[in-house]
Structures are given as C-alpha cells and as structure tokens.
Amino acid sequence: MSGLDRRAVFFAIAGIVCLVLVPVTPSDLQWVGFTMAVTFAVLAAASLLDDLSRSRSRRG
Numbered sequence: 591m592s593g594l595d596r597r598a599v600f601f602a603i604a605g606i607v608c609l610v611l612v613p614v615t616p617s618d619l620q621w622v623g624f625t626m627a628v629t630f631a632v633l634a635a636a637s638l639l640d641d642l643s644r645s646r647s648r649r650g
Contacts, residue, residue, distance in 0.1 A: 594641075595638055597637040597641075598634045598635075598638040599634075601631075601637060602630070602631070602634040604626075604630045605626070605627045605628075606627075608623045608624075608626040608627040608630060609623065609627045611623055
C-alpha cells in the first residue's frame, strides 16, 4: 500500500471533527467530544503502526 493507511486517515479526520464539534456541544457533554477525539487519535496511531509493521514484513 502506498501512502498513508486509509483507516489511519479516517480515524484522524473523525478525531478532528469531534474536536471541532466540542464548542457547539452543551458544556455538560463536552467530555464526550474530547474522549472520542482521544480515542480516534489512539486508533489512528495504532492503525498507522499496524500498516507500517505489515509493510516491513512484506519487504523482508
């Protein structure tokens, strides 16, 4: 696969969308947006690491 992993890009964009929506969310529920943004960031990182490890194992 060339370029970035599609899953990582999706999770990163979803996390950014969650952060953008936090200011328009009621104050008692803003923690949900932050939690989802962190979750999507972790998923993006894990997906990117998975893609990198798979590409290394294909080469070697």
